[in-house]
Amino acid sequence: MSQETRAKWDRIYLGRDEAPPRPAAVLRDNLHLLPAAGKALELACGLGGNALLLARQGLVTEAWDISPVAAERLAAMARAQGLALRTAARDVVAYPPPPASYDVIVVTHFLERALCPCLVKALRPGGLLFYQTFTREAVDDSGPSNPGFRLAPNELLSLFAGLRIVAYREEGRLGDVGRGFRNEAMLVALKAPAVDDG
Numbered sequence: 001m002s003q004e005t006r007a008k009w010d011r012i013y014l015g016r017d018e019a020p021p022r023p024a025a026v027l028r029d030n031l032h033l034l035p036a037a038g039k040a041l042e043l044a045c046g047l048g049g050n051a052l053l054l055a056r057q058g059l060v061t062e063a064w065d066i067s068p069v070a071a072e073r074l075a076a077m078a079r080a081q082g083l084a085l086r087t088a089a090r091d092v093v094a095y096p097p098p099p100a101s102y103d104v105i106v107v108t109h110f111l112e113r114a115l116c117p118c119l120v121k122a123l124r125p126g127g128l129l130f131y132q133t134f135t136r137e138a139v140d141d142s143g144p145s146n147p148g149f150r151l152a153p154n155e156l157l158s159l160f161a162g163l164r165i166v167a168y169r170e171e172g173r174l175g176d177v178g179r180g181f182r183n184e185a186m187l188v189a190l191k192a193p194a195v196d197d198g
Helices: 003-014 049-056 068-080 113-122 155-159
Strands: 039-043 060-065 085-089 102-108 123-134 164-169 184-190
Touching: 003 068, 039 049, 049 060, 049 068, 049 085, 049 102, 060 068, 068 085, 102 113, 113 123, 155 164, 155 184
Parallel strands: 039 060, 039 102, 060 085, 102 123
Antiparallel strands: 123 184, 164 184
């Protein structure tokens, strides 16, 4: 990503209030699926509502974002809450997570399709991916205006077809659009555990 992109996100995060964001629904609604211990990463974390929750759950947590402003503000929030949370300003597209490094990876409101195979590789056997982002089939104008940053119907399933789907939700414009989970898709998926030959 360019310096221009980094500067844009720095400006955005400088303009946001100090309160940590609420964790994403994909994590809140499926918190019971988290392992009791392990290493977690929130990728493209912004101000890190998900990372703070992962750290509160006792996972060894890292959070990466292209914006140094976001990473610094998240680190300060974690310190204030007494949480062990490592943050880094990192271009996750140029420098994706290394293979077999994490038991949990969380990505919300970020879509870089070319990164998806790297995320699968970065999970350890038995690791979980929590992913939530905007869809093209929306009921209002929330989210990015560029359709390239939105998922086509069921696209999230195909992007992570190599993983076992544990939970999936994408309601589109079906039924009463004033209710339910709209404008986004969410997925929890499992990387196959290592086979025990013993």
